[in-house]
Amino acid sequence: MKAKTVSESKTTVTEVVLPNDANTLGNILGGRVMHLMDITGAIAAFRHCRQQVVTASVDSLHFLHPIRIGQLIILESFVTRAFQTSMEVQVEIFSEDPLTGERQKTSRAYLTFVAVDESGRPKEVPPLKTRTKEERGRYREALRRRRLRLQEVVKKPS
Amino acid sequence: MKAKTVSESKTTVTEVVLPNDANTLGNILGGRVMHLMDITGAIAAFRHCRQQVVTASVDSLHFLHPIRIGQLIILESFVTRAFQTSMEVQVEIFSEDPLTGERQKTSRAYLTFVAVDESGRPKEVPPLKTRTKEERGRYREALRRRRLRLQEVVKKPS
Amino acid sequence: MKAKTVSESKTTVTEVVLPNDANTLGNILGGRVMHLMDITGAIAAFRHCRQQVVTASVDSLHFLHPIRIGQLIILESFVTRAFQTSMEVQVEIFSEDPLTGERQKTSRAYLTFVAVDESGRPKEVPPLKTRTKEERGRYREALRRRRLRLQEVVKKPS
Amino acid sequence: MKAKTVSESKTTVTEVVLPNDANTLGNILGGRVMHLMDITGAIAAFRHCRQQVVTASVDSLHFLHPIRIGQLIILESFVTRAFQTSMEVQVEIFSEDPLTGERQKTSRAYLTFVAVDESGRPKEVPPLKTRTKEERGRYREALRRRRLRLQEVVKKPS
Amino acid sequence: MKAKTVSESKTTVTEVVLPNDANTLGNILGGRVMHLMDITGAIAAFRHCRQQVVTASVDSLHFLHPIRIGQLIILESFVTRAFQTSMEVQVEIFSEDPLTGERQKTSRAYLTFVAVDESGRPKEVPPLKTRTKEERGRYREALRRRRLRLQEVVKKPS
Amino acid sequence: MKAKTVSESKTTVTEVVLPNDANTLGNILGGRVMHLMDITGAIAAFRHCRQQVVTASVDSLHFLHPIRIGQLIILESFVTRAFQTSMEVQVEIFSEDPLTGERQKTSRAYLTFVAVDESGRPKEVPPLKTRTKEERGRYREALRRRRLRLQEVVKKPS
Numbered sequence: 001m002k003a004k005t006v007s008e009s010k011t012t013v014t015e016v017v018l019p020n021d022a023n024t025l026g027n028i029l030g031g032r033v034m035h036l037m038d039i040t041g042a043i044a045a046f047r048h049c050r051q052q053v054v055t056a057s058v059d060s061l062h063f064l065h066p067i068r069i070g071q072l073i074i075l076e077s078f079v080t081r082a083f084q085t086s087m088e089v090q091v092e093i094f095s096e097d098p099l100t101g102e103r104q105k106t107s108r109a110y111l112t113f114v115a116v117d118e119s120g121r122p123k124e125v126p127p128l129k130t131r132t133k134e135e136r137g138r139y140r141e142a143l144r145r146r147r148l149r150l151q152e153v154v155k156k157p158s
Numbered sequence: 159m160k161a162k163t164v165s166e167s168k169t170t171v172t173e174v175v176l177p178n179d180a181n182t183l184g185n186i187l188g189g190r191v192m193h194l195m196d197i198t199g200a201i202a203a204f205r206h207c208r209q210q211v212v213t214a215s216v217d218s219l220h221f222l223h224p225i226r227i228g229q230l231i232i233l234e235s236f237v238t239r240a241f242q243t244s245m246e247v248q249v250e251i252f253s254e255d256p257l258t259g260e261r262q263k264t265s266r267a268y269l270t271f272v273a274v275d276e277s278g279r280p281k282e283v284p285p286l287k288t289r290t291k292e293e294r295g296r297y298r299e300a301l302r303r304r305r306l307r308l309q310e311v312v313k314k315p316s
Numbered sequence: 317m318k319a320k321t322v323s324e325s326k327t328t329v330t331e332v333v334l335p336n337d338a339n340t341l342g343n344i345l346g347g348r349v350m351h352l353m354d355i356t357g358a359i360a361a362f363r364h365c366r367q368q369v370v371t372a373s374v375d376s377l378h379f380l381h382p383i384r385i386g387q388l389i390i391l392e393s394f395v396t397r398a399f400q401t402s403m404e405v406q407v408e409i410f411s412e413d414p415l416t417g418e419r420q421k422t423s424r425a426y427l428t429f430v431a432v433d434e435s436g437r438p439k440e441v442p443p444l445k446t447r448t449k450e451e452r453g454r455y456r457e458a459l460r461r462r463r464l465r466l467q468e469v470v471k472k473p474s
Numbered sequence: 475m476k477a478k479t480v481s482e483s484k485t486t487v488t489e490v491v492l493p494n495d496a497n498t499l500g501n502i503l504g505g506r507v508m509h510l511m512d513i514t515g516a517i518a519a520f521r522h523c524r525q526q527v528v529t530a531s532v533d534s535l536h537f538l539h540p541i542r543i544g545q546l547i548i549l550e551s552f553v554t555r556a557f558q559t560s561m562e563v564q565v566e567i568f569s570e571d572p573l574t575g576e577r578q579k580t581s582r583a584y585l586t587f588v589a590v591d592e593s594g595r596p597k598e599v600p601p602l603k604t605r606t607k608e609e610r611g612r613y614r615e616a617l618r619r620r621r622l623r624l625q626e627v628v629k630k631p632s
Numbered sequence: 633m634k635a636k637t638v639s640e641s642k643t644t645v646t647e648v649v650l651p652n653d654a655n656t657l658g659n660i661l662g663g664r665v666m667h668l669m670d671i672t673g674a675i676a677a678f679r680h681c682r683q684q685v686v687t688a689s690v691d692s693l694h695f696l697h698p699i700r701i702g703q704l705i706i707l708e709s710f711v712t713r714a715f716q717t718s719m720e721v722q723v724e725i726f727s728e729d730p731l732t733g734e735r736q737k738t739s740r741a742y743l744t745f746v747a748v749d750e751s752g753r754p755k756e757v758p759p760l761k762t763r764t765k766e767e768r769g770r771y772r773e774a775l776r777r778r779r780l781r782l783q784e785v786v787k788k789p790s
Numbered sequence: 791m792k793a794k795t796v797s798e799s800k801t802t803v804t805e806v807v808l809p810n811d812a813n814t815l816g817n818i819l820g821g822r823v824m825h826l827m828d829i830t831g832a833i834a835a836f837r838h839c840r841q842q843v844v845t846a847s848v849d850s851l852h853f854l855h856p857i858r859i860g861q862l863i864i865l866e867s868f869v870t871r872a873f874q875t876s877m878e879v880q881v882e883i884f885s886e887d888p889l890t891g892e893r894q895k896t897s898r899a900y901l902t903f904v905a906v907d908e909s910g911r912p913k914e915v916p917p918l919k920t921r922t923k924e925e926r927g928r929y930r931e932a933l934r935r936r937r938l939r940l941q942e943v944v945k946k947p948s
Binding site: 656 | 813814815817819820821822824825826827828829832842844845846847848849850851852853856901906908910939942943
């Protein structure tokens with residue numbers, strides 16, 4: 001399979017936070033952020049492998065700043081590394097202040113997606129071709145994170 | 159503040175998976191599961207502290223089995239430990255087969271919620287009173303997980 | 317067909333009332349309550365018969381207290397009696413105050429669901445096995461309500 | 475207060491049934507029908523009294539024919555009688571076949587709405603002026619139904 | 633094919649503007665109005681030809697008055713002229729003030745829908761039979777607008 | 791007011807087409823496309839003027855290719871010219887095939903947004919600074935389109 005570059009999977013999603021996305025204090029619900037994060041990540045995985053994908057895991061997440069009704073939420077994703085049938089995707093989440101234009105990073109997440117056929121069986125995905133030093137750094141880190149994830153799944157009692 | 163028991167925060171959410179919750183293979187989107195998981199967790203935190211709460215972090219998640227359109231998704235949550243202004247909540251996610259009634263655990267998650275006042279400043283929460291051996295085990299584990307989380311936030315480059 | 321117990325159909329749905337669920341006074345719309353009531357009832361019927369079900373009728377409903385944005389709405393349902401191809405389900409609806417934890421019963425409803433095959437034809441359902449005095453009371457009452465319903469359908473001019 | 479005519483409250487709502495409104499057999503969920511029924515009824519009540527309204531009760535409902543994805547659902551409502559602070563509204567629900575144009579009545583409902591001020595206290599509403607024999611028939615029947623409803627609320631154990 | 637009258641396609645959609653439909657000033661989003669306008673227009677086209685339809689074009693739109701949360705939005709549509717496989721539909725959009733009942737026209741739109749078969753290929757539609765002077769005026773104007781549209785599509789660089 | 795560049799308003803929105811966005815043939819509804827188009831355009835206008843905006847008009851739209859369930863819809867917008875209190879925004883809409891990655895332009899739209907204060911009164915917006923030949927071409931064309939729009943509003947009978 002022909003290798004793909006990082007930029008081939010780059011995805012941007014932009015939304016205005018609506019009243020139904022927020023709690024009674026006017027801050028976006030964590031669950032709404034996670035929903036958008038998963039969609040943005042899945043599109044990047046999808047663009048890398050051109051096959052249907054399912055979410056296999058999400059690394060730990062920390063929400064650093066609240067995002068408010070009327071503000072913009074911007075999500076940017078790309079594939080950091082492709083394995084046999086899975087891809088790690090990085091999603092960064094920003095808020096943008098409506099009046100000042102100030103941007104704040106709210107969270108960064110690593111999600112793993114698996115390419116599947118119509119019966120849900122894993123399918124091979126193309127390798128990732130890194131081009132910059134930054135891309136190669138993330139590529140190396142992705143392997144380390146994958147090992148931690150595999151350990152966790154094993155340890156986890158059902 | 160008067161301590162609360164684990165059962166005072168127990169919350170059950172049950173839903174039928176609808177077409178819009180699913181991908182074109184008919185499996186629920188990971189993001190939809192996370193959305194429900196956050197709501198179910200927030201209600202447990204809310205019931206423990208009787209104050210507005212915000213999601214601070216979500217530990218790593220692994221999705222073990224897909225859930226399909228027309229199946230039930232059942233989420234069960236309770237507080238495992240309360241700290242000064244935050245609470246760890248466990249959410250377990252099950253699917254239920256429509257015709258056989260077979261239940262499968264799809265995922266288990268640990269979320270941290272912070273109690274906040276109207277300006278978003280952290281507020282003190284009641285301690286948790288454990289009663290069973292199982293509750294005490296989870297209470298101890300919650301501290302270990304909290305330490306890992308704090309390390310992570312510190313390490314994480316912005 | 318093997319009889320099922322009442323507890324095999326017990327279902328709990330919990331939700332936070334969101335802005336879009338409410339009128340401009342901040343109270344949940346009756347239609348939103350009915351939507352959740354029907355879903356909660358259908359899941360109970362579904363769990364009893366393990367077949368697809370459709371709503372056949374809803375007995376008269378009275379809304380006793382408003383539920384407000386940010387409050388919890390909790391719905392609890394179970395089968396009260398099974399007939400040849402239909403089941404009567406009781407749904408109780410409660411509000412829970414966010415700060416005090418006070419619960420109020422908002423409504424109680426009786427819905428009838430019919431089990432159907434893929435062409436929409438009625439299918440037989442298992443009988444209900446009652447165990448407590450309370451369950452037997454509801455079982456007797458269900459027959460009385462059924463007779464009233466059948467009279468009404470006959471009377472009703474098209 | 476100046477009396478209003480029946481036609482001043484007449485309301486029509488038309489919708490195409492979408493996949494998320496339906497069960498896995500492709501039939502609209504009863505809860506979705508009830509949601510639309512309540513909205514259509516509330517608009518009629520609203521047009522009669524020109525004040526905020528809340529749903530107080532819904533008389534028993536029978537669903538005679540299923541409505542399928544892609545079909546039209548048409549709801550027609552008007553006030554049948556106004557009392558001191560409440561109004562009875564009739565809502566009729568039809569399906570329309572996409573290819574033949576055939577219309578079927580699916581249900582007819584009577585809902586009671588109460589006019590309220592900003593604190594939720596009941597407010598007086600204008601009387602209804604009937605003009606045709608049919609309107610007068612429904613006006614008389616509305617009183618009979620109201621008496622049944624009041625009996626029921628009294629009888630109902632909390 | 634048997635000609636249809638204008639009134640056979642007449643469609644009314646009525647909705648209450650909800651918080652999620654509006655911006656932070658409380659005014660309905662233009663996109664929400666367009667969404668409802670397209671649905672209302674499609675139902676009229678659908679009723680004329682009794683076949684599946686797709687939106688081909690929308691003439692220029694001007695929004696004259698804002699509509700606010702809690703107000704009613706009323707859309708009225710009918711076919712103005714049928715061509716070989718397409719139909720021009722007029723949609724008029726009104727707001728209705730909740731307390732005074734005052735109605736304002738917010739916009740008027742002309743949309744073109746094409747009847748299609750299951751593979752998306754255009755299908756012939758019945759001609760329109762005009763009855764009143766007003767209907768004939770709109771029928772003539774529809775041809776003029778169609779010519780402008782065809783010119784535009786040709787001119788438009790891809 | 792300090793002039794802004796075209797790139798300061800550039801906005802990308804990416805979505806997967808879901809079942810509820812589509813008709814029974816599986817093609818996205820025109821109204822859903824318009825909804826997304828308005829949001830994407832409003833964000834660009836918003837980023838240019840850093841004030842609340844309302845949609846004033848939408849130029850004629852032609853949908854060239856259908857977009858199907860499971861495909862991606864990508865919307866790209868930027869300000870083409872700023873006037874006293876209004877901005878013209880161009881929105882381009884693309885579909886992306888899931889398996890081949892093929893992109894097709896589905897539509898291009900010109901929307902006009904007006905900056906408003908809290909009472910809905912128009913507010914001045916910053917001028918647009920063009921940098922490339924292409925930007926200057928669009929800037930000139932925007933004036934021509936504005937004149938056509940003003941003529942139309944005047945002509946249009948209420």
